[in-house]
Amino acid sequence: MTFVVGPVSVRTPASSANLGPGFDALGLALSLHDDLTAEVLESKGDERLEITVTGEGAEDVPRSGDHLVVRAMNATFDLLGERPAGLRLTCVNAIPHGRGLGSSAAAIVGGIVLARALVDGGADRLDDRAAFQLAVDLEGHPDNVAAAMFGGLTIAWIDGAAAEMQRLETTVETTVFVPPEAVSTERARGLLPETVPHRDAALNAGRAALLIAALTVAPEHLISATEDRIHQSYRAGAMPESYKLLRQLRVEGIPTIISGAGPTVLSFARGIAERAPQGWAVHELAVDVEGALVR
Template identity: 50%
Template structure:
């Protein structure tokens, strides 16, 4: 049995890629899902969901948070036990704001907290486990550690370095009313790209790290991309148009993750007054610097 009866975990939304940093850069944002995980009173797992996904998400062991939690028990060498899960979801689903990564991180961090006194797990193990659920580490690393992350894989395991974003950064999200599938938009990407486009994007990705941490005046140039965003335009033309208009106005706008949300990396939290935001909900989302946090119930 876990040494602790129950825990509460708060996990932030995230934006991956940030333009040229495809599958590498991630930023944690101040929008949160709250999860409570405890040992169940009965023989079966139970699930209660409020907010995003209520009525659509599985109410049994198939729920991603529970699957991630039970996988954590397995990795720690601890026996599985019936769990009671309560989710209060605010992060929009299938919008490019890391909702799946947040769910996986929530389950893993909650299970780690339940097992902390008997089966401790370090951050590297947690990151690698979470990336296995999400498929890559940019979103999960930002969700786990907060701030800005650079993630990479090496010999079958995932790693990440956390950086501190520049304090003047004021992200604004244009959350699309439409949903989008990561698998579908990834399917639009070609197997090969011109060498010139790869070199261009590599240079911008390196510059993006500098701009996001030390030189925000370079963000517009640093967020140019030729590797993935141009190929995904047919999946969400309204998103592509919003990005184009923001960039034409001098604002470093990118597609958030696989879209269709737009992330504007502003320094003042303002968008042009004449920007057409039809089909989007505009939300100022501060950078989250704490990442996933757990407390005992």
């Protein structure tokens, strides 16, 4: 296997999953990005792993083979047949960690696409479908991964053992409210009940179908389409300020959801930054239509 000479860069978008009623299925890529650059070190005896991280999470992520981008890269190299002798990786992170904006999906997808680009003919040996399957295997859920890899609005599901997705076009604009404290996905998932009332499941199924229409052709239905009864309220105790903001904005008629497992709050609206609680970050974001992009 031949590695390319010189550095390769990949830009990977943030993503919001669930979007209200589309639990574990819907994802939306957002115009907030992590930038990754890597270079293979192939000098004889050069088995270094050099990692530089700036921006979000820089103080917390490991500088070792346990770094999520490196783990994804090594899984890709193994699938292609060979790991390089050494690797230099630079991460410039803008996606907040532990906030429900798909930082782990961005790292996994970015690592896979980056490793593939570092191999001569890598895109022919590992096509997008196989790369998507690997990303889902590493992440465990397809929703954020699909949006991060392909951009736009995505519907993702598991068919047997195979990860599948459908990409749709949307031109919605968003405002995201990011609280200063993180909430782990594991904790948020642990608050969900094993069963939900049949009427709530039925409502969510209808709202998820309506949401596809609202995001693509009928935005006037977004306030109804973003109603959820199977996950957001159950997680309120782990993110009370987020849930309070969610309720306030929806009462005002602004289509608003908890992004992913939270605690970020996402509204399908602009010009509402002043609604942010003190200490929260606010980003007005468009939909990222490119997905993971080799630069």
